[in-house]
Amino acid sequence: MGESITGLKRSHMCCHVNETMIGQEVTVMGWVQRRRDLGQLIFIALRDRTGLVQIAIDGNTAPKEIFEKAETVRSEYTLAVRGIVTARTEGNINPNMKTGKIEIIASELRILSESETTPFQIEDNITVKDDLRLKYRYLDLRRPCQLKNIVLRHQVVQALRSFLNNEGFLEIETPILGKSTPEGARDYLVPSRVHPGNFYGLPQSPQLYKQLLMVSGMDRYYQIAKCFRDEDLRADRQPEFTQVDMELSFIDVDDIMDINERLMQKVFKDIMNVDVQLPLQRMTYKEAMERFGSDKPDVRFGMELVNISDVVAGTDFVVFKSALEAGGSVRAINAKGCGSFPRKKIDSLVEFVKTYRAKGLAWIVVNEDGSLKSQIAKFFTPEKLQEIVDKMEGKPGDLILICADKDKVVFDSLGALRLELSKMLELTRPDDFRFLWITEFPMLEWDEEENRYVAVHHPFTAPMDEDLELLDTDPGAVRAKAYDIVLNGYELGGGSIRIHRRDIQQKMFELLGFTQEDAQERFGFLLDAFKYGVPPHGGLAFGLDRIIMLMSNAPSIRDVIAFPKVKDASCPMTDAPNVVDQKQLDELAICFNEEILKAAAAETEEA
Structure with a gap:
């Protein structure tokens, strides 16, 4: 049974208590990291998101009920403690703790809630399977290394917003429920109850909406955007992920590169005190493949x-x-x-x-x-x-x-x-950050299975001006006004200058095997908008999760997302995805083909 917090107000976070406050009364609240019982003296290391502070309860001077209560405290109990900040004796100073020169002599202690024994220790450098950590992710996030990643993520997002706001961008939200436009990765589909048999598609990116914002005259847009792709996972992939998405009007490649170089320079300086030297190295796709065998080379x-x-x-x-x-x-x-x-x-x-x-x-x-x-x-x-x-x-x-x-x-x-x-x-160091741009990607590649060209990036990427005539004679040789920013062997972000001319956009659709009817069915709203004056425009999207993974030297983006999925796109903590009741299915006019379900289940089990 937990005690009430009534009458107590937290005055300080644990690590905000310091030597300048010696003699003052403070109230701190948090979780018990550990308890040491020395007979008539009990020490409790209390933890909140800022770190640890030591609580001391002296059986010779503390009220009897407080000392007896302290004797019952166990790891991960949630406590509220009021007491006087006191300097530690010379021999008890802990140089490894931020608050290692002081302790709080408790005058009041409340057990706000008790805790069962946790399935793993709440500390760094534990050896435990990822599935177990993610099943109890709320406990995993209490560990300092995981908490540090989440705080880093917050700080990076604030730095990104600050820079883009100062550069004249507008933060604009685009819809999550949109139209499915299957070209590339598979969409996640959401059935509509109001329109039986019809589906929304969750966005793989805000691509079409942000181009429409440029047609609308918004000029500079950005968004910290949730995106979804129904694809197989890797260490740096998730079915739902976060992009730092942007689009600009009346610009060309150099303008976008300049803004994003300065953006990375600011973020790495402000957050990590790392100096990114500008301009960043540039390398064509052809050179990257010839020299490194990769379009995201690690040049360290x-x-x-x-x-x-x-x-x-x-x-x-x-x-x-x-x-x-x-x-x-x-x-x-x-x-x-x-x-x-x-x-x-x-x-x-x-x-x-x-x-x-x-x-x-x-x-x-x-x-x-x-x-x-x-x-x-x-x-x-x-x-x-x-x-x-x-x-x-x-x-x-x-x-x-x-x-x-x-x-x-x-x-x-x-x-x-x-x-x-x-x-x-061991040829590389995680604190050696080497950025570069990869440019002049192929615009199209031949898909042998579909027996047609497919877009390397997406159908709205503009060809390089000097390659326009090749669209009719040698489409496979056309280079795109596309660019990726790469860091230490990872693609951090990618973008392109978009097609803003209707004739070139139509030619692109023809090369991709779309009839006019196909193009109108899939992208008609964009094509209609292009009738009304389109500014030259382009953009870029950073993978926020991947940036944080590299900055924190985490082994996977799962370690920098609060509640990630595992490799089969499931959540061990909530057991999602899961079945829903028949009433919900009936409302959506959905029924299952049992043979297909069994076959899919068998295929998943084999995988």
């Missing part, structure tokens, strides 16, 4: 890809020969100092790249005496092997790793391999 370390197709051209080694004849390439990375890797470890790298559809991995070890060792040595003359090593600038102790296949497979495999090696070799 080298180990760049090198195209050795010219060196091995004409070889009879069937793996290299067939890759080149099929229009692919042979590329390699130099893992400096890794020539001492045991064969078992090298074989594990070969297996690693197979998960990226590579057929294998050739390797050359440069021994300390300069001699070469390779599993493909019998297919090449010593001179040709040395030529490969020279092209890779190999030195004694190096390990050359080679992949041959279609370019996409080679880029994916070696791009992932260099990241894997950087982790193994």
Whole structure:
């Protein structure tokens, strides 16, 4: 049974009590981190979101009922304590606590509520499964590291808002219940009771609404926007996530980059005291893929890809020969100092790249005496092997790793391999923040399954001016006025200049295989708005969760979201999603196909 709080008013948060208040009476409230019973002296470490303060109850001087009550206190009990701030004796000062030089001598203590034994300790560096932490997320959030992430998130959002407000942006909310426009990831659908058989789509982004705001003359818009995508999860993905979304009128690429560079500079300086040097590095998509095998390269370390197709051209080694004849390439990375890797470890790298559809991995070890060792040595003359090593600038102790296949497979495999090696070799530091822009993305890519072009970003991205004529002659070669901002191997945000001309927008829809009727059905409200004077406009959206994950060095975005989902898009704490009663289904005119349900359940269980 808990006591009433009536008559007590909290005067200070726990860590706001300090040495300047010695002799003053204060009232603090929070949770019991731990209790130490020294017989006639009881110490309680009381915790709120600011940290810990020590409460002392002396059996020789405290009222009997207070001391007896303190003897019953256990971890995670919720207390209210009134008392006098007192300096600790020299030997009892705790330099590891913010309040380590003082304690509160309790004159009144109330147990506001009791607690059962928690399923895990409320402290950092615990070893406990994620599913258990997330089932009791309200307890997990009491841990200092988790609380720190949530506070950081709040501070970042305030800094973002402050900057954008000062730059003349308007914060405008766009609808959550909108029209489903399936192009890309799957939408989450919401059935309508008022319109039986019809559905709303939850927004994957506010894209169409923010373009309409530009048509409306709002000029500069931003929103801390909730977005939803029904897709498979990874460590940095969630079915519902938060974007820092913006759109601007009468601008071009450089204008948007300038604003967002200064935005990141302010946030990292204000929150982390990290100086971001401007302007940020810029790199074209083509250069990023050629050098790093990724459109979101981690540039904190080298180990760049090198195209050795010219060196091995004409070889009879069937793996290299067939890759080149099929229009692919042979590329390699130099893992400096890794020539001492045991064969078992090298074989594990070969297996690693197979998960990226590579057929294998050739390797050359440069021994300390300069001699070469390779599993493909019998297919090449010593001179040709040395030529490969020279092209890779190999030195004694190096390990050359080679992949041959279609370019996409080679880029994916070696791009992932260099990241894997950087982790193994600890080549990066989490406090080294390296930003860059990736520009000139392909506008379209060919989808073999659908036998048509699909938009790399979305159908409203403008082509680069100099590539306009290629829309009719070579659509796959068209580059987009699109740009991503990348940090340490993660895409922080992406955007583009939008199409504002009806003829180009119509051409885009045609390339994507939409008839005029299809386009009008899906995007008619946008196309109708474009009849009435459209300003040149563009925008960008940051993934807020991902920014906080990198700033806090958290292993997953789940650690920076108050109540996240797990990998199957469920919530262990609330058991969502769950069944609803038949009455609700009847009101929505929904019934289930039992055979399809059983098949889907079986597929999920197998996965």
